[in-house]
Amino acid sequence: MNVRAQVSMVFHLDKCIGCHTCSIACKNIWTDRKGTEYMWWNNVETKPGTGYPTRWEDQEKYRGGWEMDPKKQGLKLKLQGRLGALGNIFHNPYLPSMDDYYEPWTYDYEHLFNAPEGDDQPTARAISMITGRHMDNIEAGPNWDDDLGGSPVYADSDPNLAALTPDERSQLNEIERVVFFYLPRICNHCLNPGCVAACPAGAPYKRGEDGLVLLNQEKCRGWRMCISGCPYKKTYFNWTTGKSEKCILCYPRLESGQPPACFHACVGRIRYLGVLLYDADRIEEVARAADRDLVDAQRGIILDPFDPKVIAAARAGGISDDMVVSAQRSPVYKFVKLWKLALPLHPEFRTLPMLFYVPPMLPVLAKLKDGLYEVDGADSEGLTPLLTSLKQARLPLRYMASLFSAGNEEVVEAVYRKLIAVRLHMRSQRVKDVPEVEAHRALAQGGITPEEAEAVFRLTSLPTFDERFVVPPMAREMAIEPTENPLARKQAAGFGFRRAAKRRW
Amino acid sequence: MIDIVLFAAFPYMAVLVAVLVGVYRYFNDRFSYSSFSSQFLENRALFWGSVSWHYAVIVILLAHVLALVFSGGWATLIAAPVRLYTLEVIGLALSASALLGLVLLILRRLLNARIFTVTSTMDWVLLAALLAQVVLGLWTALFYRWGSDWSLATVAPWLVSLAKLSPQTELVASLPWVVKLHMLGGFAIIALFPFTRLVHLVTFPITYLWRPYQVVVWNWRKKQT
Numbered sequence: 001m002n003v004r005a006q007v008s009m010v011f012h013l014d015k016c017i018g019c020h021t022c023s024i025a026c027k028n029i030w031t032d033r034k035g036t037e038y039m040w041w042n043n044v045e046t047k048p049g050t051g052y053p054t055r056w057e058d059q060e061k062y063r064g065g066w067e068m069d070p071k072k073q074g075l076k077l078k079l080q081g082r083l084g085a086l087g088n089i090f091h092n093p094y095l096p097s098m099d100d101y102y103e104p105w106t107y108d109y110e111h112l113f114n115a116p117e118g119d120d121q122p123t124a125r126a127i128s129m130i131t132g133r134h135m136d137n138i139e140a141g142p143n144w145d146d147d148l149g150g151s152p153v154y155a156d157s158d159p160n161l162a163a164l165t166p167d168e169r170s171q172l173n174e175i176e177r178v179v180f181f182y183l184p185r186i187c188n189h190c191l192n193p194g195c196v197a198a199c200p201a202g203a204p205y206k207r208g209e210d211g212l213v214l215l216n217q218e219k220c221r222g223w224r225m226c227i228s229g230c231p232y233k234k235t236y237f238n239w240t241t242g243k244s245e246k247c248i249l250c251y252p253r254l255e256s257g258q259p260p261a262c263f264h265a266c267v268g269r270i271r272y273l274g275v276l277l278y279d280a281d282r283i284e285e286v287a288r289a290a291d292r293d294l295v296d297a298q299r300g301i302i303l304d305p306f307d308p309k310v311i312a313a314a315r316a317g318g319i320s321d322d323m324v325v326s327a328q329r330s331p332v333y334k335f336v337k338l339w340k341l342a343l344p345l346h347p348e349f350r351t352l353p354m355l356f357y358v359p360p361m362l363p364v365l366a367k368l369k370d371g372l373y374e375v376d377g378a379d380s381e382g383l384t385p386l387l388t389s390l391k392q393a394r395l396p397l398r399y400m401a402s403l404f405s406a407g408n409e410e411v412v413e414a415v416y417r418k419l420i421a422v423r424l425h426m427r428s429q430r431v432k433d434v435p436e437v438e439a440h441r442a443l444a445q446g447g448i449t450p451e452e453a454e455a456v457f458r459l460t461s462l463p464t465f466d467e468r469f470v471v472p473p474m475a476r477e478m479a480i481e482p483t484e485n486p487l488a489r490k491q492a493a494g495f496g497f498r499r500a501a502k503r504r505w
Numbered sequence: 506m507i508d509i510v511l512f513a514a515f516p517y518m519a520v521l522v523a524v525l526v527g528v529y530r531y532f533n534d535r536f537s538y539s540s541f542s543s544q545f546l547e548n549r550a551l552f553w554g555s556v557s558w559h560y561a562v563i564v565i566l567l568a569h570v571l572a573l574v575f576s577g578g579w580a581t582l583i584a585a586p587v588r589l590y591t592l593e594v595i596g597l598a599l600s601a602s603a604l605l606g607l608v609l610l611i612l613r614r615l616l617n618a619r620i621f622t623v624t625s626t627m628d629w630v631l632l633a634a635l636l637a638q639v640v641l642g643l644w645t646a647l648f649y650r651w652g653s654d655w656s657l658a659t660v661a662p663w664l665v666s667l668a669k670l671s672p673q674t675e676l677v678a679s680l681p682w683v684v685k686l687h688m689l690g691g692f693a694i695i696a697l698f699p700f701t702r703l704v705h706l707v708t709f710p711i712t713y714l715w716r717p718y719q720v721v722v723w724n725w726r727k728k729q730t
């Protein structure tokens with residue numbers, strides 16, 4: 001057993017209101033520099049939708065992540081082999097280009113003040129932040145398909161819809177049944193990262209102490225393979241410096257005991273942060289699991305931080321006792337391992353992502369009846385169908401399985417059974433309009449005790465700041481702040497450069 | 506006298522500048538050691554330009570170096586006319602590919618507004634120098650035939666004499682000017698190397714062939730093994 005600590009995350013999608021505050025918090029700190037305007041280390045997508053960059057989940061196009069090599073029974077990068085990397089180095093055939101994201105622009109505001117007198121109101125034309133030229137046709141932008149905007153074009157080409165029948169797909173477009181939810185995304189800080197494996201120069205690396213995946217700017221030579229290697233498209237190319245950049249999980253904040261900015265700023269309080277202990281010797285074995293076993297295998301690599309054997313092994317591996325205590329308090333451990341409620345995004349990419357999602361409760365199918373919105377069976381059975389109907393979910397379980405369990409519907413259904421049980425149990429306790437027998441049945445079906453249900457409810461609805469963010473203890477608290485004025489360095493390089501990151505050669 | 510300056514002093518200066526400035530840049534501005542890829546901003550023209558340029562120029566450069574280092578073997582190789590013709594044809598095809606690729610890369614930088622904005626002055630200088638060098642090389646190949654043969658008695662021993670620190674400029678003194686310009690151009694590009702994106706050459710990531718896929722770095726505490 002080779003115990004390592006990993007700072008990990010849970011996003012509770014039921015609580016996400018799609019306000020993009022997380023994205024803005026991140027952008028203001030990290031990506032307001034030249035060359036990074038188009039980057040959203042944190043972005044929020046509408047699902048169904050094509051996301052950012054467009055259709056990033058389509059690995060036939062982008063070749064991210066790993067796949068099983070049927071010949072060698074081993075893992076290989078979907079992108080290319082080692083020789084292939086050197087052969088494709090002059091031109092990477094699978095690199096997304098700026099048009100797969102969008103061309104960043106600003107507006108000619110000055111014209112509003114300086115325009116000569118005329119018959120018409122002056123306008124502020126869009127100006128490209130790359131070329132400085134006017135852009136008359138803006139064809140994409142951040143959150144272009146937000147809230148299903150343009151869904152016949154965008155939502156319809158969501159790669160996950162391939163799992164649905166034509167009937168189910170056409171239902172999604174019926175106005176009474178339209179449904180969507182939000183999917184906030186940051187770097188998953190994977191255990192088996194594709195970006196690290198794909199880089200010829202060895203610039204991205206996993207930090208041993210806390211598992212953050214960072215990218216050494218001094219080592220990056222602009223071979224741009226990491227962007228293809230990451231199946232989540234969470235490494236980005238800075239077109240000014242010619243180097244790749246990515247989410248750093250605000251490690252300067254972590255090191256001073258604060259949660260990352262996107263976590264801190266989250267209005268819906270959907271985000272949880274905590275340490276997981278895992279067995280690094282088993283990474284490859286887990287990444288090779290069959291599709292339907294991937295979620296279970298990934299849960300299996302996470303170790304019980306209360307187990308004396310694990311604690312002893314952690315100590316032997318140089319993990320501090322503080323870190324173990326932190327892992328014991330981790331909300332992520334509870335959601336992922338103890339309650340099995342949070343699932344990895346697209347585990348079939350086999351990078352072992354360390355950001356987990358509690359899937360959203362799906363709205364149920366309903367009809368308009370006499371001008372009222374009515375759930376099937378609600379007149380005869382009261383509230384229960386509204387709270388329990390999984391079969392009638394407007395977004396089929398298969399869609400969720402395509403996102404969160406490599407297509408294994410049983411895994412997703414088990415999560416939903418539990419979430420429903422929590423709801424029914426708490427409703428019967430608090431509002432008392434659900435009969436207790438109903439609640440008991442739901443608990444039995446969900447395989448969860450009343451005590452657990454209450455704990456899930458508490459951590460979901462009423463957690464304190466310190467319960468949501470159990471930031472691990474890192475030794476370098478506040479080492480920087482006395483010597484650097486953060487405000488003065490805003491818009492500076494942001495990576496600890498002492499010189500502006502511009503071209504001098 | 507002018508021969509001494511051009512074919513002895515200048516080559517030494519060029520190599521010295523390349524090494525000193527290159528090392529200085531590596532240790533003081535390692536961040537700038539990069540290919541400065543522009544593929545993200547423009548994808549299609551780069552494919553045709555970059556692939557035909559790089560594969561051709563790398564093979565041609567290797568051929569130059571190998572012919573110099575193993576000049577004995579090279580001489581026997583081209584002794585048979587069939588092999589000589591074959592090599593010359595391959596060389597011409599590669600030069601054509603390099604030239605076309607380079608012209609495409611230059612046009613791309615001129616005409617694509619996005620690429621134009623990320624082009625530095627040194628990029629233009631380098632591209633112009635490379636273009637001149639490729640044209641001069643092609644000129645030599647076409648109008649001063651069988652360079653792979655006659656250079657063995659002229660250019661090769663001159664380069665060897667340079668390497669031995671006893672430059673014999675008379676070896677190349679009577680070569681045509683186009684050929685001389687090609688030789689000087691080579692050293693000019695060596696001198697340009699540390700001031701341009703050409704530094705990406707020495708960072709060729711050959712270690713990727715054997716390094717483990719995953720990289721884990723321990724910062725604060727050395728992990729006990």
Ligand code: HEM
Nearest residue numbers: 089090223540541542543544555559562563610705706709
């Ligand atoms: C050693 C192997 C080499 C590798 C791995 C390599 C790789 C690259 C890469 C990745 C780019 C950026 C392409 C892009 O925009 O995405 C590039 C550009 C360039 N390389 Fe190389 N290169 C090599 C050798 C050479 C040599 C020998 C020369 C010339 C003597 C050269 C001249 C150039 C030039 C001029 C550009 C800029 C092209 C432009 O205008 O965009 N390279 N190289």
